[in-house]
Structure formats: structure tokens, C-alpha cells
Amino acid sequence: MNTLAAEELNPLVPHLAEIIVGLVAFGLLFWILARTVFPQFEKLYAERTEQIEGGLKRAEAAQAEADALKKQYQDQLAGARAEAARIRDDARAEGQQIKAELRAEAEEDAARIRARADEQVVAQREAAERSLRGEIGGLSAELAERILGSELADPARRSATVDGFLTELDAMAPRETSGAR
Numbered sequence: 001m002n003t004l005a006a007e008e009l010n011p012l013v014p015h016l017a018e019i020i021v022g023l024v025a026f027g028l029l030f031w032i033l034a035r036t037v038f039p040q041f042e043k044l045y046a047e048r049t050e051q052i053e054g055g056l057k058r059a060e061a062a063q064a065e066a067d068a069l070k071k072q073y074q075d076q077l078a079g080a081r082a083e084a085a086r087i088r089d090d091a092r093a094e095g096q097q098i099k100a101e102l103r104a105e106a107e108e109d110a111a112r113i114r115a116r117a118d119e120q121v122v123a124q125r126e127a128a129e130r131s132l133r134g135e136i137g138g139l140s141a142e143l144a145e146r147i148l149g150s151e152l153a154d155p156a157r158r159s160a161t162v163d164g165f166l167t168e169l170d171a172m173a174p175r176e177t178s179g180a181r
Contacts, residue, residue, distance in 0.1 A: 136169070137162035 140162055 133166060136166065140165045
């Protein structure tokens with residue numbers, strides 16, 4: 001009895017009936033959990049996995065769309081820059097053309113003004129020359145009358161004297177101007 005009492009009193013060794021009851025209870029609990037709870041866990045796990053994967057796919061799609069929009073924006077921006085450069089170049093070219101046209105017009109106007117001024121100078125010189133010839137003719141006739149002591153009343157004689165004097169003056173003028181230079 002000692003041995004039996006010692007065996008029953010040992011708390012470390014369980015009874016066979018307890019092991020069987022524990023195994024049957026564990027099996028029954030496992031079967032109930034496998035039939036009701038574990039499928040719910042599996043279903044929730046599958047749903048959660050699907051949501052995460054769907055979210056990742058949506059995020060990838062949104063990222064791809066954002067990249068496409070970014071590329072389109074950059075292409076439009078590059079096109080706008082190219083267009084702006086073309087417009088600037090066109091404006092510069094047009095400005096140069098306008099400047100050249102205005103310069104040509106100004107040169108034409110200056111040439112016309114110079115030509116008119118030259119014409120006026122020539123006309124004034126000729127008028128002054130005619131006026132001086134008339135005055136010189138009258139003065140020379142008067143001087144000749146005084147020197148000769150006779151009147152040059154005859155218009156033909158007077159004209160011949162004046163013309164001779166003017167011819168002499170004209171012959172002297174080129175020598176004087178060439179010598180003065």
C-alpha cells in the first residue's frame with residue numbers, strides 16, 4: 001500500500017482517466033473551433049489580404065497615373081518653353097527687320113534732304129552769281145567810263161566790255177581757288 005499511496009499522492013504523474021478526459025475535451029474543443037471559429041479567422045484573413053493587395057494595386061495604378069500626368073505636364077512645359085523661345089526669336093527677327101527698314105527710310109530721307117539742300121545751294125549760288133555779275137557789270141561799266149573818260153552809252157559796246165571783264169574774272173577764279181587750296 002505504501003507504493004500505491006505513494007503513487008497516488010505524486011502530483012507530477014497524472015491519472016490515466018484525467019489524460020483521456022483531457023484528450024477528449026481537447027479534441028471536442030478543437031473540433032468545435034475548427035468548425036466555427038477557424039473558418040471565420042480564415043475568411044477575415046483572406047478579406048484583409050485582398051484589401052491590402054487591392055490597396056497596393058490601386059496605389060500602383062494611382063502612381064502610374066501620376067507619373068503619366070507628370071510626363072504629360074513636362075512635355076507640355078517643354079513645348080511651351082520651345083514656343084516661347086520661337087516667339088522670342090521671331091520677335092527679335094521682326095525687331096531687326098523693323099530697325100533695318102527704319103534705318104533705310106531714314107537714310108533715304110537724309111539723301112532726299114541732302115539732295116534738296118544741294119539743289120538749293122546750287123540755285124542760291126547761281127542766283128548770287130547772276131546778281132554779282134549784274135552788279136559787277138554795272139560797276140565795271142561805270143569804272144571803265146571813269147577810266148576812259150567816255151561814256152559807254154552804246155549797249156553793244158557796254159555789253160562787250162562787261163563780257164570781256166567777266167571772262168577775265170572767270171579765268172582768274174579757277175587759278176585763285178586752286179592756289180588757295
